[in-house]
Amino acid sequence: MNFPIQRHRRLRSSAAIRRMVREHTVSTDDLIYPIFVTFGTNVKEEIPSMPGVYHFSLDRLEEEIKEVQALGLPSVLLFGVPEHKDGVGTSAFEENGIVQQATRKIKEWAPELLVIADTCLCQFTDHGHCGVVQECGHGEAVIMNDASLEYLVKTAVAQAKAGADIIAPSNMMDGFVQAIRKGLDEAGFEHTPIMSYAVKYASAFYGPFRDAAHSTPQFGDRKTYQMDPANVREALREAESDIAEGADILMVKPGLAYIDVLSQLKQKYNLPMATYNVSAEYAMVKAAAEKGWIDEQAVVMETMVSFKRAGADMILTYHAKDVARWLKG
Ligand code: PBG
Numbered sequence: 001m002n003f004p005i006q007r008h009r010r011l012r013s014s015a016a017i018r019r020m021v022r023e024h025t026v027s028t029d030d031l032i033y034p035i036f037v038t039f040g041t042n043v044k045e046e047i048p049s050m051p052g053v054y055h056f057s058l059d060r061l062e063e064e065i066k067e068v069q070a071l072g073l074p075s076v077l078l079f080g081v082p083e084h085k086d087g088v089g090t091s092a093f094e095e096n097g098i099v100q101q102a103t104r105k106i107k108e109w110a111p112e113l114l115v116i117a118d119t120c121l122c123q124f125t126d127h128g129h130c131g132v133v134q135e136c137g138h139g140e141a142v143i144m145n146d147a148s149l150e151y152l153v154k155t156a157v158a159q160a161k162a163g164a165d166i167i168a169p170s171n172m173m174d175g176f177v178q179a180i181r182k183g184l185d186e187a188g189f190e191h192t193p194i195m196s197y198a199v200k201y202a203s204a205f206y207g208p209f210r211d212a213a214h215s216t217p218q219f220g221d222r223k224t225y226q227m228d229p230a231n232v233r234e235a236l237r238e239a240e241s242d243i244a245e246g247a248d249i250l251m252v253k254p255g256l257a258y259i260d261v262l263s264q265l266k267q268k269y270n271l272p273m274a275t276y277n278v279s280a281e282y283a284m285v286k287a288a289a290e291k292g293w294i295d296e297q298a299v300v301m302e303t304m305v306s307f308k309r310a311g312a313d314m315i316l317t318y319h320a321k322d323v324a325r326w327l328k329g
Contacts, residue, residue: 023309024305024308024309025305025308026301026304026305026308026315026323026327027327028071028072028073028074028323028324028327029074030304030308030312030313030314030315031073031074031075031314031315031317031320031323031324032073032074032075032076032077032116032274032314032315032316032317032320033068033073033075033076033077033317033318033320033321034053034076034077034078034079034316034317034318035056035061035064035068035076035077035078035079035102036053036054036055036056036079036080036081036212036213037055037056037057037058037061037078037079037080037081037098037099037101037102038055038056038057038080038081038082038098039057039081039082039083039098040057040083041057041059042057042059042060043055043056043057043060044056044057044060047208047211047212048211049207049208049211049212049279049283050208050212050279050282050283050286050318051286051290052286052318052322053212053282053318055081055212058098058101058102058105061102061105061106062105062109065106065109065110065113066109066110067321068110068113068321069110069113071321071324071325071328072324072328073113073320073321073324074113074114075113075114075115075116075165075166076106076113076114076115076116077116077117077118077168077316078099078102078103078106078115078116078117078118078164079099079118079123079212079213080092080097080098080099080102080123080124081098081123081212081213081214082097082098082123082124083098085124085125085126086124086125086126087125087126087127087132087133088121088125088132088151089121089122089123089124089125089132089151089155090124091124092120092121092123092124092151092154092155092158093151093154093155093157093158094158095158095161095162097124097158099117099118099159099162099164100158100159100161100162101162103115103117103159103162103163103164104162104163106163107163114165114166115163115164115165115166116164116165116166116167116168116195117156117159117160117164117166117167117168118168118170119152119155119156119159119167119168119169119170119171119180120152120155120169120170120171121148121151121152121155121171122171122213122215122217123213123214123215126218127141127217127218127219128215128216128217128218129143129217129220129222130143130148130170130171130172130173130222130225131143131144131145131147131148131151131152131171131173131225132144132147132148132151134147141219141220142224143224143225145173145174145175146175148171148173149173149175149176149179152169152171152173152176152179152180153179153180153182153183154183156169156180156183156184157183157184157187157189160184160187160189160192161187161189164192165192165193166192166193166194166195166249167180167184167192167193167194167195168194168195168196168197168251169194169196169197170197170200170253171197171225172197172200172222172225172226172227173225174241175245176196177194177196177198177241177242177245177246177247178245178246180194181194181245181246193248193249194246194247194248194249195247195248195249195250195251195274196242196247196249196250196251197251197253197276198238198239198242198247198250198251198252199227199235199238199239199250199251199252199253199258199261199265200226200227200251200253201226201227201228201229201253201254201258202221202222202223202226202227202228202229203226203229203253203254203257203278204280205254205257205278205279205280205281206254206278206279206280207279207280207283208279208280208282208283209278209279209280212279229257229258232260232261232264235252235261235264235265236264236265236268239265239268239269243269243271247271248271248272249271249272249273249274249313249314250265250269250271250272250273250274251273251274251275251276251316252265252273252274252275252276253275253276253278254276254277254278254280254281255275255276255277255278255281255303255307255312255315255317256277256281256303256306258275259275259306259307259310260310262275262307262310262311262312263310263311265311266310266311266312267311272313272314273311273312273313273314274312274313274314274315274316275307275310275312275314275315275316276316276317277303277307277315277316277317277318277319279318281303282317282318282319285299285300285303285319297322297326300319300322300323300326301323301326304317304319304323
């Protein structure tokens with residue numbers, strides 16, 4: 001009788017032994033929960049393509065924050081949906097902008113909860129681009145890099161002044177980390193970390209988010225600033241420049257389709273890594289679960305541990321509250 005020399009099944013034979021040899025685990029500590037805040041009163045409105053995710057007006061936000069806290073989640077990421085939009089995104093950086101107001105409230109209700117502010121202009125500009133735009137004739141327009149930085153810095157500083165614990169710029173202009181770092185330092189926020197959306201692809205997986213944030217570009221697309229899905233060496237260059245410019249945490253976005261990029265960054269650089277399990281990834285799971293085609297909890301937990309295995313230290317996900325609940329048992 002020829003016995004197999006290696007029997008991998010020995011270490012899989014019971015739940016206890018599988019638990020003992022398990023290489024990666026998901027913890028509530030890993031999760032960041034995105035929240036959409038909006039103007040008006042008594043608004044708690046479900047986003048049609050993102051079941052279970054809502055727009056909250058400030059007077060309805062406290063209940064959500066209390067729930068997030070009770071579940072033991074360490075942090076939230078804030079997106080603002082403003083009342084007024086203009087060419088430069090003024091409501092992103094005014095003192096009473098929706099994100100600044102929400103941040104002050106949250107720090108009052110839940111001082112230990114980390115507030116991460118998404119720093120971008122696209123929800124706040126009337127054209128829906130992440131920077132400012134210049135017409136260049138023939139109906140063509142370009143997204144101006146260096147002119148945009150000024151407004152992004154103003155936004156980051158306004159967010160920090162309101163009490164944001166971490167600044168998360170998602171605009172993909174060149175030099176944004178350096179500009180924001182300098183702006184924060186000059187304003188006395190040298191201890192506020194920057195979580196850079198270092199590697200952000202021009203992705204169709206943001207579709208439901210753009211409905212939720214009302215941030216679809218009114219002309220053109222984001223391909224001149226967000227990355228081409230076909231590229232990975234370019235992702236390493238993006239990461240390198242953000243590290244050199246002073247980023248504290250690097251993010252890869254979207255999550256699932258770019259998990260190889262996350263893995264490469266993790267192996268190459270020693271900064272903490274975040275990944276964004278984006279809106280369409282969430283919507284697809286929700287839609288299939290609603291039809292009874294998948295086991296939602298099993299699919300979501302497998303996705304989360306896959307992000308950990310690929311190298312994520314942090315996962316931004318709309319499933320965060322459910323995952324925290326499931327982990328509690
Ligand atoms: C803003 C921003 C976007 C997302 C996060 N920040 C959209 C975009 O770039 O169009 C997407 C998040 C998601 O899809 O869940 N720049």
